[in-house]
Amino acid sequence: MADETEKPSATVAPLRKAVPCPICKRPSAREHYPFCSNRCRDVDLNRWLSGSYAIPVADDEAKANEDDM
Template sequence: MSCPICGEPTDRKYRPFCSRRCADRDLGRWLTGSYAIPSEDPEDLEKAQEEADAAQRKPH
């Protein structure tokens, strides 16, 4: 089995990852919303569009 983040062989201690670093990177992706299940629900699509529009209007 290889690490889903970097492809290296897994370490039993961090399975399915190879290291604490890759496990933390995966957790970070979950916490920031990088992992998401696509939705075809019109309400979800509308909400996502509103959030994207609001983010574009925000001054940097």
Template sequence: MSAEKKPAPKVEPLRKTRPCPECGKPSQREHYPFCSNRCRELDLSRWLSGSYAIPVAGDEAMADGEDEN
């Protein structure tokens, strides 16, 4: 008795369509959560240029571990 292994079908989970964070159009599966490669690359460009930065709250000296005596 020989059992032939059949390749499993490629199944991609469906994601809920959301508005593109850049332009508001419905997202596409290939570019999720964006609607197009253009919007995805625009967002990446903002990350790489430092436009998305987390503001520092408090004294930076305290964050470096320096004690105030």
């Protein structure tokens, strides 16, 4: 009978690839993923709420003129 305190010889692969924090580039933490800390998470949230993250939109002038008519 095998001893219950023995550890398996195979190593467990991590579930996610390690990625750096998108704010400060330090290693990310599991509890704050993909960020490294609560501070970096809050910085990112502030950027979203203040409108710093925006997708630039270029209006097509011809289409805008057609809509006016």
